[in-house]
Amino acid sequence: MDAIGFFRDRKKEVLSKWRDAVFASYPPERTQFLKTKNDPFGNPVGHQINEGLAGILDYLLGEAGEEDCAGDVKAGVSRFLDAILRIRAVQDFTASQAVEFLFALKDALRDVADAELEKGHDVPDTRVLDRKVDALALEGFDIYCACREHLYEIRVREVKNLSYLAMKRANLVREIPGLEPSGAAEEE
Amino acid sequence: MADEVPKTSEMVKIDHAPPSTGWMDTPVVIRKGIYSYPAKKPTLDYLSMPFGREWSPLDADWKLPPNWLDILLEGMRERIDRFRSFRLFMDICVRCGACADKCHYFIGTGDPKNMPVLRAELLRSVYRKEFTLAGKLMGKMVGARQMTAEVLKEWWYYFFQCSECRRCSVFCPYGIDTAEITIIGRELLNLLGLNIDWIAQPAANCFRTGNHLGIQPHAFKDMLDFFVDDTENITGVRVNPTYNRKGAEILFVTPSGDVFADPGTYTAMGYLILFHYLESLGFDVTWSTYASEGGNFGFFTSHEMMKRLNAKMYAEAKRLKVKWILGGECGHMWRVIHQYMDTMNGPADHLETPVSPITGTRFTNAATTKMVHITEFTADLIRNGKLKLDKSRNDNLNVTFHDSCNPARGMGLLDEPRYVIQNVCNTFHEMPESTIREQTFCCGSGSGLNAGENLELRFRGGMPRANAVKHVHEKHGVNMLACVCAIDRAVLPPLMDYWVPGVGVTGVHELVGNALILPGEKKRTTDLRGEDLPGVEEED
Numbered sequence: 136m137d138a139i140g141f142f143r144d145r146k147k148e149v150l151s152k153w154r155d156a157v158f159a160s161y162p163p164e165r166t167q168f169l170k171t172k173n174d175p176f177g178n179p180v181g182h183q184i185n186e187g188l189a190g191i192l193d194y195l196l197g198e199a200g201e202e203d204c205a206g207d208v209k210a211g212v213s214r215f216l217d218a219i220l221r222i223r224a225v226q227d228f229t230a231s232q233a234v235e236f237l238f239a240l241k242d243a244l245r246d247v248a249d250a251e252l253e254k255g256h257d258v259p260d261t262r263v264l265d266r267k268v269d270a271l272a273l274e275g276f277d278i279y280c281a282c283r284e285h286l287y288e289i290r291v292r293e294v295k296n297l298s299y300l301a302m303k304r305a306n307l308v309r310e311i312p313g314l315e316p317s318g319a320a321e322e323e
Numbered sequence: 324m325a326d327e328v329p330k331t332s333e334m335v336k337i338d339h340a341p342p343s344t345g346w347m348d349t350p351v352v353i354r355k356g357i358y359s360y361p362a363k364k365p366t367l368d369y370l371s372m373p374f375g376r377e378w379s380p381l382d383a384d385w386k387l388p389p390n391w392l393d394i395l396l397e398g399m400r401e402r403i404d405r406f407r408s409f410r411l412f413m414d415i416c417v418r419c420g421a422c423a424d425k426c427h428y429f430i431g432t433g434d435p436k437n438m439p440v441l442r443a444e445l446l447r448s449v450y451r452k453e454f455t456l457a458g459k460l461m462g463k464m465v466g467a468r469q470m471t472a473e474v475l476k477e478w479w480y481y482f483f484q485c486s487e488c489r490r491c492s493v494f495c496p497y498g499i500d501t502a503e504i505t506i507i508g509r510e511l512l513n514l515l516g517l518n519i520d521w522i523a524q525p526a527a528n529c530f531r532t533g534n535h536l537g538i539q540p541h542a543f544k545d546m547l548d549f550f551v552d553d554t555e556n557i558t559g560v561r562v563n564p565t566y567n568r569k570g571a572e573i574l575f576v577t578p579s580g581d582v583f584a585d586p587g588t589y590t591a592m593g594y595l596i597l598f599h600y601l602e603s604l605g606f607d608v609t610w611s612t613y614a615s616e617g618g619n620f621g622f623f624t625s626h627e628m629m630k631r632l633n634a635k636m637y638a639e640a641k642r643l644k645v646k647w648i649l650g651g652e653c654g655h656m657w658r659v660i661h662q663y664m665d666t667m668n669g670p671a672d673h674l675e676t677p678v679s680p681i682t683g684t685r686f687t688n689a690a691t692t693k694m695v696h697i698t699e700f701t702a703d704l705i706r707n708g709k710l711k712l713d714k715s716r717n718d719n720l721n722v723t724f725h726d727s728c729n730p731a732r733g734m735g736l737l738d739e740p741r742y743v744i745q746n747v748c749n750t751f752h753e754m755p756e757s758t759i760r761e762q763t764f765c766c767g768s769g770s771g772l773n774a775g776e777n778l779e780l781r782f783r784g785g786m787p788r789a790n791a792v793k794h795v796h797e798k799h800g801v802n803m804l805a806c807v808c809a810i811d812r813a814v815l816p817p818l819m820d821y822w823v824p825g826v827g828v829t830g831v832h833e834l835v836g837n838a839l840i841l842p843g844e845k846k847r848t849t850d851l852r853g854e855d856l857p858g859v860e861e862e863d
Contacts, residue, residue, distance in 0.1 A: 165433035168424050176755050179790035225782045289817045293775050
């Protein structure tokens with residue numbers, strides 16, 4: 136049996152288990168709020184995680200619509216990974232904890248498969264999906280690192296601007312006229 | 324086949340859930356990226372604040388004075404007697420949880436101690452233990468706990484994770500103002516020398532030179548001279564601001580961020596252009612190089628410090644013998660003016676109820692403070708048809724408006740900035756209703772939390788605001804976020820850079836400066852940022 140087809144039929148169960156595992160990585164008081172408040176503006180973190188997980192699973196099971204990602208399925212899934220990891224990059228997670236939610240998808244897939252097995256049903260080999268999840272996790276690491284680098288770049292830029300302004304304030308700076316936008320206007 | 328796959332139970336069990344202990348038993352973990360650096364001894368000394376010392380939040384020993392507990396409890400007792408609101412807010416919370424999910428820091432961090440109710444409970448639990456009979460007798464059963472050095476660390480960590488934005492108070496059925504609890508919490512911490520550097524240093528600078536950055540009068544004038552040159556390059560008209568001019572009718576006070584930090588500097592150019600335009604209509608204004616700061620980081624320190632720093636504006640107004648004060652686009656300055664000034668430093672009898680010299684409008688809303696918000700003033704000018712505007716000069720901008728917390732919730736300034744924007748720009752879109760006006764989300768960096776070292780906190784806290792901007796960016800193509808606060812103008816650009824690349828940040832009067840047609844101006848080819856105006860490239 137084809138693993139993709141098997142899990143497509145059970146997508147709702149997989150998603151529910153995966154969501155539970157991801158939300159459980161937050162403190163209990165938080166989990167309740169994240170899971171239950173369905174408001175994209177009042178609960179943006181919960182909303183983006185929900186949307187992101189569903190989008191990633193669609194991609195994994197080959198169900199991402201062309202219209203969802205303007206024909207570029209890879210870019211589509213990256214967008215969902217980015218939405219979740221951009222948030223986790225500024226929360227209280229280490230790098231491994233931030234990306235761990237992708238591995239939790241393997242557990243969710245196996246749990247659903249095990250339940251079917253216990254009922255005596257045939258279950259396909261899930262390893263093909265394991266490899267896809269691993270690939271997603273690797274991309275997730277890249278995105279997480281890019282988000283952290285982005286943070287540091289922003290911080291460096293803030294410091295640079297401050298020191299430049301300090302010099303300007305102390306009248307230590309004379310800019311090259313041609314480089315100034317106002318200088319260009321002056322020449323006209 | 325399926326047997327080859329290990330069952331979940333056989334796999335290494337990874338526990339996703341954090342330890343589940345009650346909040347009182349969960350010790351505080353102070354993390355880098357979240358806390359701001361502690362205040363330094365010289366700045367605290369300069370402000371005559373006690374117990375300045377070198378210490379690190381990451382050290383076990385915070386070098387507290389030996390009698391710190393007595394000082395703290397005495398400080399609490401004093402404030403319970405002095406502030407009826409404080410005692411009331413300590414007593415009446417029923418922990419209904421209406422505020423819990425309204426805080427941008429809670430939404431962004433997921434840390435339960437960032438729920439306004441729980442943040443207040445950090446202080447309330449000690450209040451119960453020390454100041455209520457039930458708490459003394461029954462302790463933890465009634466939510467009371469002993470004050471310890473660990474609890475103090477928790478206070479410090481979390482009271483400097485509240486931006487005093489008051490969004491939670493909008494939803495509290497009892498009207499508890501959690502910002503006031505944070506204000507008292509910080510005041511108590513200040514009794515032990517536990518301020519943060521980003522607040523104490525600007526407050527000390529302001530006390531010394533009149534503004535947060537420590538700019539001396541000649542440097543302040545130098546910066547404005549740059550803008551005069553830039554404005555002339557762009558418009559062909561030379562504006563003539565005056566400084567410390569005695570006998571002027573109006574004193575203009577704005578946050579120093581407008582003079583020293585992009586993109587606020589373009590807003591300052593907008594003020595200069597507007598003032599020049601109005602000159603021939605009888606507008607008589609002066610800038611002050613001493614009252615060179617609208618902001619008031621004393622507000623984030625203690626009531627006394629807020630009063631001290633607020634007083635200088637009025638002292639300068641008295642010295643210059645002006646009739647009233649016009650205030651620039653600042654955030655918390657307006658909460659201080661609107662809600663505290665009159666009690667602290669009022670009545671400002673040496674001033675008159677503000678009247679617009681151009682339209683004759685009497686600003687009775689400012690009858691006691693004698694200070695008018697510049698968007699009220701400009702909205703009145705536009706409504707009376709006094710400004711000649713070319714909206715198309717802002718046609719490259721698709722604008723939305725972020726209500727800054729203090730002008731919105733602290734003084735009810737909701738419609739005037741929108742009215743001005745819509746009269747100087749052709750394209751404007753509102754963010755979703757639950758994220759604007761009274762319900763506006765904080766920028767995540769207010770109340771002195773706009774330091775660099777706590778960037779992660781700022782970005783978590785700013786996420787709900789950015790999320791709403793992202794929505795209008797994707798739906799309507801919004802590319803410019805307008806606001807009326809200098810802290811917003813400083814912190815929203817990096818926030819946008821992280822969450823919604825492609826959206827810039829502007830003050831409202833930058834947009835006014837672009838659109839306003841100055842008599843005798845040359846054909847403008849760039850906006851105030853020196854960027855080509857829409858259509859210029861095609862003409863070339």
